[in-house]
Amino acid sequence: MLVDLLWRFRFSLVDNRRALTKFLLAVDWTVEGEVVQAAELLEQWRKRSPIQVTDALKLLGKQVAYQTNLVRAYAIDTLAAAPDEELSLYLLQLVQALKFENIQEAGVNHVASRSTKVSSLASFLIGRAAENIHLANYLYWYLKVELQDPTHGARYREVFAELQERLSRATFGRRPATTNQSLDMNPSSLMASVAETGADTIAAPFKSFVDSAKKISSTLRGTESSSKNVDAQQSTKASKSLWDILSEQDLFLSGIMDAQLSYATKSRKDAKEAHLRSTLASEGFDRNPSREAFPLPCAPEVVVNGVNPQTAKVFKSAVYPALVEFHVEAIADKTDFGQARIGAPSPSGSHRASYRAMIKTGDDLRQDQLVIMMIKLMDGLLKRSSLDMCLTPYSIIATSPTSGMIEFVEQSQPVSQILANNNNSVLQFLKVHAPQSGAKYDIRPDAMSNYIRSCAGYCVITYLLGVGDRHLDNLMITQNGNFFHIDFGFMFGRDPKPLPPAFRLTREVSFEKSMLLACRHVGYKFFTHLFTDGRGDGRY
């Protein structure tokens, strides 16, 4: 028996980190002697061949062998070493891993120590969220989606309550220890950097922080007060807690969604649009200086204040999604993941005055969200191997199992539209939007490079994930040549296409002319060659 063998050779396996997951499956967790020995071995394993994040994620999985606190604590230890940005790539899955925790064991913990109401994985995630607004934002929404889950809802409600408890005590954009330190070191230079970037563009939360920082620095200079006094100053100048900010954001978004739901009764698209615009204007969704700016749920690095009611649009599709333009107050630096500090308005030219997002009610975005996360992850893996495939993992968040918001990628068009407006030619489109005379094809080399790289990147990723239902309306190209896919309603090999086992000649012939038109730029000869080839091939 393999299991027995693994157990017998357990002592020689500790040098092989890959053997760990297999070994844990071999342990009989009901036998006390084995558990004690397993604990000792885990300790040796940790010292001699520490596991990597990949294995740690496996240890948080569904298998019963992994559902012991001992194993999960080991996995969490490994994850704790990951920086915030990396952790955010696994957060969606880590929130799911809460479902695989052994309830009985958690129950024992309840009795043993009343102080920890939630599992160690949950408190690890909450702890990290309290120190980083980006993680807090994602954790908030990933948990919120699960609150109504029929099997696991109760557990998630407990974790959510704990998150509220913890975030109500945390404030936006600073870790008390580190910011105090930086203020102690050089308060005046921080002030100077704020002045340079222009205080009026700074989001309100940053402003309040700036204010409190100013107070502290004056205290430091004037009275040389002790650090205790500084702390007191900080707490009296009550800036909003992380929880307050997230609740406001939630309230604002659900307000827009309510406006969206209320137009369901209007029959025509124009009437819906007019209704949405007037509701947004009359119910105070527009920019309001007295409102504190908040991070966008789908892209917390973007801090916004209100929307522009007049540019709101309604799309003609099954659920009539709304396109809403947010007023951007600040965009945190990408390199400064979630550690929003003073001077957050982006120093590079990436500052945008507005950010458009699509808001959907009546549609399950969880699958799309998973796919985007996988693209983001793969993008990171490729970049680590110095392969920038110029991908567009646009922002997306499911705010419930039936609603959510999606970033609207500016200056992009569906390929169907591009072909229709550019004489059926992508090359022509690139020539028009990224021209450079003298360059090859008269197209800017960077745009051509973007195009080739993004095509190659999506080609591999969509193959691996089995993305289905591809047609020219859900393939997009930006004016800079970035090609990308949208709408991931059919995944993992599922496809709505009625692919017949044999090539049905009669119907296709009537479409032959349009097909020729669509493909003529590749060459009539090539096409007809393929066409006859295809006809003989039983696959089609």
Added chain:
Amino acid sequence: MWATNSSLTCLQMVEGMGGIDSPEYRQFCSLACQAFNVLRKSAGLVLNLLHLMSDAGIEDLSNNPSADADGVIAKVEERFKLELTDQQAERFFLNLIGDCLAAIAPRLMDVFHSIAVARR
């Protein structure tokens, strides 16, 4: 192997690179193969993350008519072609792109789709 290759690419996309005889198209093929091999090395991470999603209410993972979540993820694993060497994997992916360009069905469906949309 899943049946559809339609997600890979289509003739119109290749046309935008200057056609199948252009150096740009060759660069595209080479980049795709490189990316495939890079991602193959992290297949474990991708698969472990997918496994954690098996109870997340993801429609095509949990309610896929072809298999249960474990079965669906096993098929993703097959797609990584972990049994192949880097060189073999490169050849495999080049063939895949070639097959896909030869497939006519996806483009037919594009025509159907645009007609359907126009009638809407």
